[in-house]
Amino acid sequence: MSDEVILLAHGSGGKLSHDLVERLFLHHFDNPTLLQLDDSAVLPVPGSPDPRAMDRAQAQPGQPVGLRLALTTDSYVISPLFFPGGDIGKLAVCGTVNDLSMSGAHPLWLSAGFIIEEGLPLDDLERIVASMACMAEQAGVQIVTGDTKVVDRGSADRLFINTAGVGVVAPGLEIRGDGVRPGDVVLLSGSIGDHGMTVMTQREGLEFDSPLTSDCAALNGLVSGLLEAVPAGAVHSLRDPTRGGLATALNELATRSGVGIEISETAVPVRDAVRGSCELLGIDPFYVANEGKLVALVDGEAADAALAALRAHPLGHEANIIGKAAADHAGRVVLRTALGARRVLDMLVGEQLPRIC
């Protein structure tokens, strides 16, 4: 019996979130898939034949090779419901499509669960549903099943949406959080901090000369372009740096893969408006959520092809190689600053921006 309670920081995506996951969820829901801790669970369908008979060579004896699905889920509790560049519905489609994409899966189907506070204007709900439908069509996925619950006034804050997603993982693909190897290059698909600072400044009522816009976007097209452009097996890990930002995503990869990651501050694009609002609010953009960016850890030999593939896509035209993985300082992320100093970039501790997604 303890008198501990849940804090906002348990949902931040940072250190306390990780502690909660390890202590509670991994402890009780003990299974090898969940232990992978990737953005999606990758699941061999029992008894299913291999759809393309490609990876039989890698099969274990007695272990039938077959179709692999990816399954993922996220609940969206963002406030406000509408923001420049998107809304909770668009976010709920993109976020789940992106989690599937980060395991290399081809996203196919989404479920949608709505928890609605009594009194929500029907027009708001309809705008959000229409936005989900539009985004799903753009991303090439179908919303095939759903659920609606309504709770009394004061028991929820207007609207929460859960989406779960199912995709198919092509034979031979092994993209996982523990797959980074020394010598891999770190690619980032574009500027950081746009989503989080857009939502934050909306909430605080701040206005800037160059208005901020969320980067909310579905990354499945960007990922397929990348995978097609490099040799099979060259993409080792993918992450979309959402809650906890780029710093937390890289820390997860460094820890899970047992490698060190060094990145260069000057290589990471940050828009002026994002930098300005971060300075004003005392926030480090490396910890701010993104909803349309990815980091790819790619075999060094494929670096140029990977960068070219990212830049060829509209969502990756500002892509950069921002660093590399090494055997040194395993489990840590080191930032080389603009002034040439080196400092450790920790995982987010505490809560920086609640209800950002």
Next chain:
Amino acid sequence: MSDEVILLAHGSGGKLSHDLVERLFLHHFDNPTLLQLDDSAVLPVPGSPDPRAMDRAQAQPGQPVGLRLALTTDSYVISPLFFPGGDIGKLAVCGTVNDLSMSGAHPLWLSAGFIIEEGLPLDDLERIVASMACMAEQAGVQIVTGDTKVVDRGSADRLFINTAGVGVVAPGLEIRGDGVRPGDVVLLSGSIGDHGMTVMTQREGLEFDSPLTSDCAALNGLVSGLLEAVPAGAVHSLRDPTRGGLATALNELATRSGVGIEISETAVPVRDAVRGSCELLGIDPFYVANEGKLVALVDGEAADAALAALRAHPLGHEANIIGKAAADHAGRVVLRTALGARRVLDMLVGEQLPRIC
């Protein structure tokens, strides 16, 4: 532009819920799978070979026959979190396993999304997570992926859980809400109203001599027993009568299948404690939620085998044949009362028991 707002009754599972689904979700998320309106979406995996090469004969030209998945989701917002016979976690596992089972799918994997109000005691969360793990093991499913969001005090009511579930549908099975045929018998697996009245009396602080207990249970074992006991294709429809109760579930089947359904009041088991609390609160047990019961619409020729199979399972030992489907009064459900009168049993209108699941 309208000034309509969401009401509690939009989440009741009854008439307003159906209107909302048709007007908003079906309108915008327009796809043939969602239009099926079954408890799960049944999805042929593109390009996948048929796992057992059984139903090629039924394939359409140009339509590859393959593996079919079922996908479903539900959010759970029940209050209180703990109740006799279960808790929100057990319910979240059973409810989703049951929705998969009602499409004839073999449930395999669940996702779990937690929306937690800041301040929830960690001990409560752990009890709930442990209960989910225990129920998942009993039901033979794995919780393979998850998500946790924390919202500030007052923005949610302690804890909401979303589960999505994935299962595999055996080749040849076609169990659907529009599958009922005249001549089918209606089987009910046990007593009605136990879950809803347990939660309702807990919430109202009522006490009865014979305490009420929720029937919350995973029905996948009961369904496989049934499917094995009858000839292939004999089970036409399955429903677990949750929100809106038995009356609403039967109305859905009658409407979707274009048949009339007649049931006999005396054949439907209602426990004394449930009947008593229903009378006290002025509630009709036919509209009260169940969480461990099913109705099966089965070819008349297989009636005896189906009944025997249900009764042979611990969760079906009180099963009864409660009525039959006919071509008459298509789309309506008629109740023959204990006194021999006949009355139309409508779909639930309005909200009877909010936050029952």
